[in-house]
Amino acid sequence: MTANTLSPTSQPDLHLLEESLGYQFRDRAHLHKAMIHSSHAFEQGRQTQKDNETLEFLGDAVIDLAVGYALFRHFPEMREGDLTRLRAALVNERHLARMARDLALGTYLLLGKGEDTNLGREKASILSCAFEAVAGAIFLDGGYPAAAEFVERHFTPWFEDRQQAMFLADAKSSLQELLQERFNEGPRYVLEGDEGPDHNKTFHVSVRFREDILGQGSARSKKEAEQEAAAMALKNLAGPKQAGK
Structure with a gap:
């Protein structure tokens, strides 16, 4: 052929x-x-x-x-x-x-x-x-x-x-899976505050596990701030010190 x-x-x-x-x-x-x-x-x-x-x-x-x-x-x-x-x-x-x-x-x-x-x-x-x-x-x-x-x-x-x-788009899901897998427990997200006018607010969120703050994030929406906080938490957990250890 x-x-x-x-x-x-x-x-x-x-x-x-x-x-x-x-x-x-x-x-x-x-x-x-x-x-x-x-x-x-x-x-x-x-x-x-x-x-x-x-x-x-x-x-x-x-x-x-x-x-x-x-x-x-x-x-x-x-x-x-x-x-x-x-x-x-x-x-x-x-x-x-x-x-x-x-x-x-x-x-x-x-x-x-x-x-x-x-x-x-x-x-x-x-x-x-x-x-x-x-x-x-x-x-x-x-x-x-x-x-x-x-x-x-x-x-x-x-x-x-x-x-x-x-990593950034699915950080919350990844963090949830990681903590559930390791400790059979999930994280919680806390709105630490916001600033700016109603049409242009910036939200500050932390993600916590038990008594520890694993990460923090700031963004124009609560959802994006939570993703940023989760992404920071994943990076921190990948380091030498990990939650619960």
Whole structure:
């Protein structure tokens, strides 16, 4: 099978895409197939297996495993629930589409005329599937080590950013789970005060466990202040001194 047998439609030089991916295919037909959207295959009268959907299925599994293993190594002390949430923050349609845009995958996609007219090259659903299909194509061409290397190279730079965002967005839940797990008891949040006019108040909140103040936060809403306090508590608990010890 060669790339030419898959579709008569021209597309940009896949050599350039290989450079962006950081992987050179032994059989470029795999990469070509990864770029064939079902709308194009349908217009060409091809059977469904001529589009990239099965590669997408394969790539989804490869990415989940590779990212999960990389997170396991990168954050050896992180709890299972947090690892699961962090992987979900990394492996989702929006983030996969963003990485696909960084690789300019939309430029290389073969789309049906209607999908192309409807700006299919910018659709997150199509781009995220294309990224998964590329991972699947690399797996077929070079095996798991090559696919895992590709996945880790493109995901690892996002680990700290996504961890921090998750940490701040879900600090209350994480703190609740941590204290329940360690002491079978949860924290309580205390409004220490507020300042400013009604339309522009700043709230000051502390989070307490038993007799200890674990963290404090200030924000424009009580909810945000509680999240900040919980985030500070988690950082404090990660240090040498931990609550109840």
